[in-house]
Amino acid sequence: MNAEERVIGAFTSRFGATGQVQRRGRVWLTVEKDRLLDVCRFAKEEMGFVHLSSLSVTDWVEDGEYELTYHLWSYEEKILLTVKTRIERDKPEIPSLVSLWGENAQAHEREMHEMFGVDYIGNPDLSPLFLEEWDGPPPFRKDFDWREYVRSEYYDVENPRERVYFGGD
Amino acid sequence: MGDAAEKPLGDSYELFLGPAFPGLGNFAVKLRMDGERILSAKADPGYLHRGFEKLMEYRLPIQNAVLSDRICILEALAWNLIHAEAVEELMGVEPPERAKYIRVIMAELSRIQSHIIWYGVLSVGIGFDTGFKLAFGYRDYILDLFEMTTGGRVYPAGYICPGGVRQDLPSGVVKRIPEVLRKMEEMVDLEEVDNPIIPSRLEDVGVLSLEDAIRLGATGPVLRASGMKTDVRKEEPYEVYDRFEFEVPVRQEGDGYARYLVGIEEIKQSIRIVKQALREMPEGDFIAREFRKPKLNVRLPEGEVYVRNEIGRGEAGLYLVSNGGTSPYRVKIRGPSFLHMIPVLEHLLKGAQIADVPAIYWSLNICPADLDR
Numbered sequence: 381m382n383a384e385e386r387v388i389g390a391f392t393s394r395f396g397a398t399g400q401v402q403r404r405g406r407v408w409l410t411v412e413k414d415r416l417l418d419v420c421r422f423a424k425e426e427m428g429f430v431h432l433s434s435l436s437v438t439d440w441v442e443d444g445e446y447e448l449t450y451h452l453w454s455y456e457e458k459i460l461l462t463v464k465t466r467i468e469r470d471k472p473e474i475p476s477l478v479s480l481w482g483e484n485a486q487a488h489e490r491e492m493h494e495m496f497g498v499d500y501i502g503n504p505d506l507s508p509l510f511l512e513e514w515d516g517p518p519p520f521r522k523d524f525d526w527r528e529y530v531r532s533e534y535y536d537v538e539n540p541r542e543r544v545y546f547g548g549d
Numbered sequence: 550m551g552d553a554a555e556k557p558l559g560d561s562y563e564l565f566l567g568p569a570f571p572g573l574g575n576f577a578v579k580l581r582m583d584g585e586r587i588l589s590a591k592a593d594p595g596y597l598h599r600g601f602e603k604l605m606e607y608r609l610p611i612q613n614a615v616l617s618d619r620i621c622i623l624e625a626l627a628w629n630l631i632h633a634e635a636v637e638e639l640m641g642v643e644p645p646e647r648a649k650y651i652r653v654i655m656a657e658l659s660r661i662q663s664h665i666i667w668y669g670v671l672s673v674g675i676g677f678d679t680g681f682k683l684a685f686g687y688r689d690y691i692l693d694l695f696e697m698t699t700g701g702r703v704y705p706a707g708y709i710c711p712g713g714v715r716q717d718l719p720s721g722v723v724k725r726i727p728e729v730l731r732k733m734e735e736m737v738d739l740e741e742v743d744n745p746i747i748p749s750r751l752e753d754v755g756v757l758s759l760e761d762a763i764r765l766g767a768t769g770p771v772l773r774a775s776g777m778k779t780d781v782r783k784e785e786p787y788e789v790y791d792r793f794e795f796e797v798p799v800r801q802e803g804d805g806y807a808r809y810l811v812g813i814e815e816i817k818q819s820i821r822i823v824k825q826a827l828r829e830m831p832e833g834d835f836i837a838r839e840f841r842k843p844k845l846n847v848r849l850p851e852g853e854v855y856v857r858n859e860i861g862r863g864e865a866g867l868y869l870v871s872n873g874g875t876s877p878y879r880v881k882i883r884g885p886s887f888l889h890m891i892p893v894l895e896h897l898l899k900g901a902q903i904a905d906v907p908a909i910y911w912s913l914n915i916c917p918a919d920l921d922r
Contacts, residue, residue: 402854404785405785406855408853430763431763431766431768432766433766433857433864433866433883434855434866434868434881434883436868436879436881438870438878438879439879449868449881451855451866451868451883453857455777455779455784458784458785460855460857462855481764481766482764482765482892483764483765483891483892483895483896484764484765484766484888484892486892487887487888487891487892488887491887509594509595510594510595510598510921511595511598512595519600519603520600520602520603526600526603527607
């Protein structure tokens with residue numbers, strides 16, 4: 381049994397997760413959303429996955445679900461563990477990982493909240509990170525078409541900000 | 550904006566730095582000051598946000614290869630490489646041997662010029678303007694090579710594309726690389742000149758302990774300067790990095806000077822790698838058969854991959870999801886500067902002096918472009 385299979389075995393026996401080895405150093409794990417925090421705590425504290433490399437959200441709009449992915453790296457095992465879980469698109473709530481990775485998780489979750497509208501319960505600051513004065517829907521959602529948005533909002537529409545440059549009253 | 554409205558803490562005041570401030574790149578940071586001491590810092594990114602992840606969902610891989618240049622201005626070739634690797638892994642395509650060597654050469658030259666810029670901007674951050682001018686002068690030798698190979702000095706326009714590289718390495722470039730490497734060695738000698746300004750301005754400035762570095766997600770030279778021996782090129786060798794001999798420099802101090810020394814050592818190691826790659830480069834194809842003729846309607850097989858590379862600034866990642874269409878379904882770009890510029894910078898600025906802000910900021914080797922994406 382190689383290191384990748386050992387990692388999967390540890391999680392399946394404890395948390396009932398399903399996993400697969402993609403190639404050397406790549407392990408994908410699917411868990412229930414209620415177990416996410418426990419799985420990540422176990423991964424960090426017992427299995428040595430101390431580095432939260434990245435986290436991401438995929439909008440599966442036809443299934444009505446968001447897929448959250450957490451990419452964890454172990455410096456000892458040299459394995460990238462991706463923990464995946466699905467949440468409902470209408471009620472996008474998930475426990476925050478700030479208690480485990482502090483400011484690292486905080487910044488990542490803040491970005492994902494801004495781009496997808498996922499609520500990370502327990503994150504102290506989910507204020508906008510990149511976008512300024514944006515009051516539309518979270519822009520990385522699949523049902524937001526920015527081409528349509530630009531056409532309706534900016535084509536042949538007077539932009540009040542431009543009055544500063546082009547005169548007017 | 551919320552912070553400005555907070556009621557003042559005694560005599561403290563808020564200081565805005567950036568995003569159009571020449572000393573700080575296209576990035577803003579709000580400082581809560583007590584006299585000259587920083588009480589707390591809050592990063593305020595977004596000035597360079599272009600939404601690449603969303604843009605890539607609307608485009609074909611052949612277009613995304615060009616778009617991937619723009620993720621980081623200073624390391625365009627490295628981001629080309631990551632995008633190409635992700636598409637190849639998803640499609641199960643193996644680039645030819647010669648292409649892998651060319652990619653390593655270009656990626657390492659890119660790292661050298663990026664580290665030289667690092668030296669330049671760090672010099673200007675600590676008031677040593679000569680270093681800045683030296684750095685940008687010497688960097689041009691490498692840009693000449695990029696222009697001869699890719700047609701662009703800074704943006705290679707997708708030179709490293711899925712399947713290999715767009716053009717073979719011209720014979721003129723092969724002849725010229727050793728000369729340029731000699732110039733780079735000259736540059737390293739200049740960086741190593743016994744210059745009292747650098748240690749006196751960087752020692753014990755911005756000290757990042759190993760524990761904090763791991764918790765905050767530091768990678769690359771920042772993490773190595775805090776005492777962790779790690780390098781993606783060694784841990785999971787991509788392309789042909791497992792065939793070359795090179796050292797991974799590590800320092801224990803974790804201060805700005807340690808990061809500076811790690812940077813110099815990495816230039817030397819990259820020079821070593823380029824020399825070996827040039828010596829061992831085989832003849833043959835430079836692009837895989839499937840990609841020799843550009844096709845527009847190539848379907849990406851259903852699946853997902855996460856590719857990690859070591860670029861000059863640290864660990865870069867690309868998460869690519871496909872549902873079987875011609876464009877990726879979701880792309881997540883993990884730039885090393887995201888964590889270096891938000892949690893690490895905020896942590897290091899807390900309690901520092903205002904005069905040390907540029908030194909701390911530039912010693913982290915950061916790029917606002919790959920933070921904002």
